[in-house]
Amino acid sequence: MSRVVKLAVIPGDGIGPEVIAEAEKVLDAAVSGSDVRFESTRFSLGAGRFLETGETLTDADLEAIRSHDAILLGAVGGVPGDPRLKDANIERGLLLKLRFELDHYVNLRPSKLYPGVPGPLAAPGDIDFVVVREGTEGPYVGNGGSIRTGTPHEVANETSVNTAFGVERVVRYAFDLAERRSKKLTLVHKTNVLVHAGGIWKRLVDEVAREHPDVAVDYVHVDAATIYLVTNPDRFDVIVTDNLFGDILTDLAGAVTGGIGLAASGNINPDGAFPSMFEPVHGSAPDIAGQQKADPTAAILSVALLLDHLGLHDESRRVTTAVEDDIASRGSAPRSTAEVGDAIAARLSA
């Protein structure tokens, strides 16, 4: 009996289509010969679509995407400063809208320094942690506004909204993950200053911690966390944090583990009510688009996260191993986007 997985593919803008082509190549190689088959539908979404049609994400798009089992996304966003995109907010209108509408409350971002990968730190140590970033609330909700806009008396407010419902579920996910890893969890926030938002996070981590007496829990302020990420990143194993702090920490974590060309992410709805979405952490990099210069590794590692999410653990591990082996054998000669994808896919077929 074969299993058909309905995959929504959003190549997006810039280098998105190039890295997605390689990710799909690897996905096919990973399941070839098994009883799993991916049935893909491509969605044209992003700055390109907006420029053509004025649409960002229509109800019909969303409806169609919802009927899939999972989503693979490349990168979205136009050329910075493009005047035609002045009033488009592709990030909010497309990427964040997908995360919010599909209730992707876990934004899972593993950070691992693979042997042989050059990074900016002189003595990085053994970096291997996962950031569990909340994905559906906090400062990202868009709650706010301004009065006397554009005048010397303008007041612009932006409200971080944190609910017990929203915080508890992602904290529970993080503890479950910590149980399966090194039983160590760090809450990152700024509780000494953001007393209201910080208070609910602290309380719920303390509460859920009581159900996990074997997990060692600590707390680090977000400013101090950035210091640790460059001085002793190996102190972290599972980090749980809010949407904004998670955004900041994972870009920095990507940089210290060799660049966001390697950083994968999953936007996960653990309840399975909606399709989860897998995407590289990097952006659309329009400056190098179409030149086969982009590193597809982050997109390919996102495929590993996708396979894992679908319960295809062996396939996921094989992709990760193929990537690790490829990385370990990388020389200094640059390879094209397709060459990297081909090399990794070849390891899977071997």
Place this chain on the structure above:
Amino acid sequence: MSRVVKLAVIPGDGIGPEVIAEAEKVLDAAVSGSDVRFESTRFSLGAGRFLETGETLTDADLEAIRSHDAILLGAVGGVPGDPRLKDANIERGLLLKLRFELDHYVNLRPSKLYPGVPGPLAAPGDIDFVVVREGTEGPYVGNGGSIRTGTPHEVANETSVNTAFGVERVVRYAFDLAERRSKKLTLVHKTNVLVHAGGIWKRLVDEVAREHPDVAVDYVHVDAATIYLVTNPDRFDVIVTDNLFGDILTDLAGAVTGGIGLAASGNINPDGAFPSMFEPVHGSAPDIAGQQKADPTAAILSVALLLDHLGLHDESRRVTTAVEDDIASRGSAPRSTAEVGDAIAARLSA
């Protein structure tokens, strides 16, 4: 005719008193033989005072501090997790209260990698930039609250408040600083997500930029800024940003320039209506307090910022040079807090 500067000294907790002793030593050496004299009043404030009296910062304290020309602060904060401090928030009740009440709207944090200083980056390049962090509004205002607190239906909000008045004045300060430096200014924010708070910052930077056609202005998202800080920090010269992003960036900047043992800061009220406050970026580090292990360099560089603020530019430069010379001649043998202070003071008297 001699000039008397009334200085409020807040040694604080942990390593605060030790580093302040060295800072005062250097301050005295810097002005000895000149017509400037510092008249210091010590204020016992911090976790220690709270534990003794239950007070954090009384109206009388504030009134007394206000009558001074400037403030020198060591570090405040008790032992993390001390149950007796559970309901004290020394950070908000003391440090932030001083910044807000004394209208320290410019939080000035220079980042410079001095020759010879070991840092975490393999190839740091030539790091020399200044973060102009807004100090009196944004997410730091404490505006927020929660309903159904402690229940599964809790909602906790935290509002970032940004006014044209507050943003414009710090942006103007940053542009003036950029004019005196390399004529390059970077706004760091997260305008693609925090559209309300980001909007007012973007607008006012654009507006003030028009009055400074010779200053090159760019914009970087806060997440990307953390990447640049570890991959090419030399791209920055003057960064202007909000209170929270400035907090995060300056800790990271401190780390990449050799640790927050070297990072100085000024909480400045440029209008001169209230005394400005100078303090190392580091905390009270109770774990090493009283052991003469703390590096007083950040406190001493804060003295250089203090002297500069008071118009004592030559004295300021002499302190900075003495610190630079001391750093360049540092061996690997550890020195006590007092030995570092003595060595720097000796260079000033030589």
